[in-house]
Amino acid sequence: MAESRxxxxxxxxxxxxxxxxxxxxxxxxxxxNKSFTAPSDQMTRGIIGVGGIGKSGLHFASDERxxxxxxxxxxxxxxxxxxxxxxxxxxxxxxxxHDFRDLIHDPxxxxxxxxxxxxxxxxxxxxxxxxxKDIFCEKPMTxxxxxxxxxxxxxxxxxxxxxxxxxxxxxxxxxGLGTTVEPLKKLVDSGLxxxxxxxxxxxxxxxxxxxxxTGREDLTPQPVPxxxxxxxxxxxxxxxxxxxxxxxxxxxxYWDYESGGLGDMGQHYIDPVQYLLGKDDDxxxxxxxxxxxxxxxxxxxxxxxxxxxxxGCKIILEGEGYESTGKVPYIEGPKGKVxxxxxxxxxxxxxxxxxxxxxxxxxxxxxxxxxxxxHFALDEIxxxxxxxxxxxxxxxxxxxRTLNFDxxxxxxxxxxxxxxxINQPMRxxxxxxxx
Numbered sequence: 385m386a387e388s389r390x391x392x393x394x395x396x397x398x399x400x401x402x403x404x405x406x407x408x409x410x411x412x413x414x415x416x417n418k419s420f421t422a423p424s425d426q427m428t429r430g431i432i433g434v435g436g437i438g439k440s441g442l443h444f445a446s447d448e449r450x451x452x453x454x455x456x457x458x459x460x461x462x463x464x465x466x467x468x469x470x471x472x473x474x475x476x477x478x479x480x481x482h483d484f485r486d487l488i489h490d491p492x493x494x495x496x497x498x499x500x501x502x503x504x505x506x507x508x509x510x511x512x513x514x515x516x517k518d519i520f521c522e523k524p525m526t527x528x529x530x531x532x533x534x535x536x537x538x539x540x541x542x543x544x545x546x547x548x549x550x551x552x553x554x555x556x557x558x559x560g561l562g563t564t565v566e567p568l569k570k571l572v573d574s575g576l577x578x579x580x581x582x583x584x585x586x587x588x589x590x591x592x593x594x595x596x597x598t599g600r601e602d603l604t605p606q607p608v609p610x611x612x613x614x615x616x617x618x619x620x621x622x623x624x625x626x627x628x629x630x631x632x633x634x635x636x637x638y639w640d641y642e643s644g645g646l647g648d649m650g651q652h653y654i655d656p657v658q659y660l661l662g663k664d665d666d667x668x669x670x671x672x673x674x675x676x677x678x679x680x681x682x683x684x685x686x687x688x689x690x691x692x693x694x695x696g697c698k699i700i701l702e703g704e705g706y707e708s709t710g711k712v713p714y715i716e717g718p719k720g721k722v723x724x725x726x727x728x729x730x731x732x733x734x735x736x737x738x739x740x741x742x743x744x745x746x747x748x749x750x751x752x753x754x755x756x757x758x759h760f761a762l763d764e765i766x767x768x769x770x771x772x773x774x775x776x777x778x779x780x781x782x783x784x785r786t787l788n789f790d791x792x793x794x795x796x797x798x799x800x801x802x803x804x805x806i807n808q809p810m811r812x813x814x815x816x817x818x819x
Contacts, residue, residue: 426448427494427495427754428453428492428493429451429452429453429454429497429520430452430454430455430456430487430488431452431456431466431497432455432488432496432497432498432499432500432504433456433457433498433499433501434457434462434499436632438522439469443499444466444469444470444473446474450751452478453478453492454487454493455478455481456481456482456484457482458613460611461611463480467480482616483616484500484508488512488515488517489515494517494754495519495754496512496517496518496520498512498519498522499522500522501635501636501641501642502524502636502641502647503619503621503641503642505521505522505525505531506528507619507818509521509538510535510817510818511817513539513544513546514538516542517544518545518546519545519547519764520549521547521548521549522549523550523652524642524648524651524774524775525767525768527641529776529794529806530806531807531818532767532771532772532775533768534819535764535768536765544764545750545753545763546763547760548763548764550651550652551762552565552656553656553761555748559652559653560714560724561724561726566742567726567734569660569743570743571722571730571733571737572662574736576719577715577717577719577720577721578717578718579717580696580697581661581698581715581717583661583697583714584700584702584713584715585654585657585699585700586700586702586706586712596704597634597683598682598683599629599644599681600637600682601679601681603627603630605625605626605627606628617631619814620814620815621640622811624681636648637682638682638683639680639782640681642683643683643781644683646774646781650773650777651770651771654699655767658766658773660715664766664769666694666769666791667789667791668691668693669692669694669789670786671691671692671777671780672689672690673686673689673690673777673781675688675781677784678782678784685704686704687704687706688701689777691773691777694791699773746761747759772794776796779796779802779806780802783802783805
C-alpha cells in the first residue's frame with residue numbers, strides 16, 4: 385500500500401502534533417459524503433513570487449484537496465495585491481512573507497510553489513527539500529546545469545515530491561500540431577518513421593511568440609522603488625545597478641537571471657520531445673548555434689540552435705530570420721514525416737495509430753503523488769534532463785560556438801570557459817544554501 389504524505393512526515397519527524405487522522409471514508413460516512421476530505425488530509429500550499437504566473441488564475445487557487453495559505457514577494461505592491469486577491473477570492477487572510485525562507489519554514493505549508501525569476505529556483509528548491517516540503521516549480525527548472533544537479537541531489541536525499549510546471553508531455557494540445565503528444569509518441573515508438581529522427585521547432589509551432597524576450601544594452605542606473613527590496617530580488621546574482629527593465633516581467637532578457645526566450649519557453653518545447661524520442665535519461669552530445677555575437681549582460685537573438693544526440697537524432701530550434709526551404713516537417717525520419725496539424729506521409733496514419741499500443745501510464749496528478757509519495761510524471765530527474773538541454777544551448781549561445789557535451793560526466797569536452805558556466809558564482813550568503 386502506498387504511504388500517505390502525513391504518514392511519511394510522521395516517520396520523518398515532520399508531522400504536526402495534535403492532529404487526529406481519521407480515514408477519509410470514515411469521515412465521509414459521518415458527513416454523508418464519500419468524497420469528503422478531512423481537514424487533516426487537506427494539503428496546504430504557499431507561493432513564492434506573486435507578481436506574474438504565481439498570481440494567475442491557474443495557480444492562485446484553493447480547493448478541497450489543497451488550500452493556499454501563504455504568499456511571499458520582495459515587492460510590497462505585489463504582496464499587497466496578492467493579499468487583496470486572497471481576501472476577495474477566499475474570504476480569508478493569507479499569511480504574507482517578505483523573505484522566502486520564512487514561507488518555506490512555515491509549519492502550516494506542505495507544498496512550496498516557486499514562481500520567481502529563474503536565478504532563484506535552485507536555491508529555493510534545495511531549501512524547500514531540506515525543510516521537508518514538496519515542490520511545485522515553474523519552468524525553467526534552473527538557470528544553470530549545476531543548480532539542476534543540486535536540486536536532484538536534494539530531492540533524492542530528503543524524499544521530496546517535485547513537479548516541474550510544464551505539462552505538454554502528458555496533456556493539452558501540443559503547440560501548433562493539432563494533437564496531444566500521445567499519438568506522436570505511439571507513432572515514434574512504432575518505428576514507422578524510421579530512425580534517427582529530426583524534430584524541428586519553428587515559428588510554425590508557435591515557438592517565436594516569446595522569441596524577442598531580449599535584454600537592453602543601454603540601461604542607465606535608476607533609483608530603486610521604495611516598495612522593492614532590490615538586493616533580495618538579486619539574491620545570488622551579481623550586483624548590477626537597478627533599472628526597471630532588469631526586474632519583473634522583463635528580467636528574462638539578462639544572462640544573470642535567465643536566457644531570454646530560450647530559457648523562458650525552451651523547456652515547454654524540448655521536454656515533450658525528450659519524451660517522444662524516449663530520451664528522458666539522455667542528453668545531446670553536441671549543440672551548434674547560428675547567432676550574432678551576444679552581449680555579456682543582455683541576451684540577444686539567434687537564428688538557430690541545433691542539438692545532436694549520439695544516435696544521430698536532432699532537435700532544431702528555429703529563431704529570428706531562419707528560413708526553412710519549402711514545407712518543413714515537425715518530425716522527420718527515413719521512412720516518414722509529420723507536419724503541423726498532424727499531416728503525415730504515412731497513409732491512414734490515425735487508423736494505424738489507433739491500432740498501436742498506448743504508452744505506459746504515468747502519475748500525472750501532483751496532489752495524488754504528494755499524498756501517496758509517488759514520483760510525478762515530470763519530476764526533478766526528468767526535469768533536470770530537459771532543463772540541461774536548454775542550458776547547454778544557453779552556454780553555446782552565450783559563448784558563440786559549437787559545444788560538445790559528455791552525458792556521462794555532464795560536462796563540456798575540452799572547453800574550460802563552457803565548464804565555468806555549469807556552476808556560476810553566487811553572491812554571499814546565498815551560495816552556501818545550495819551546497
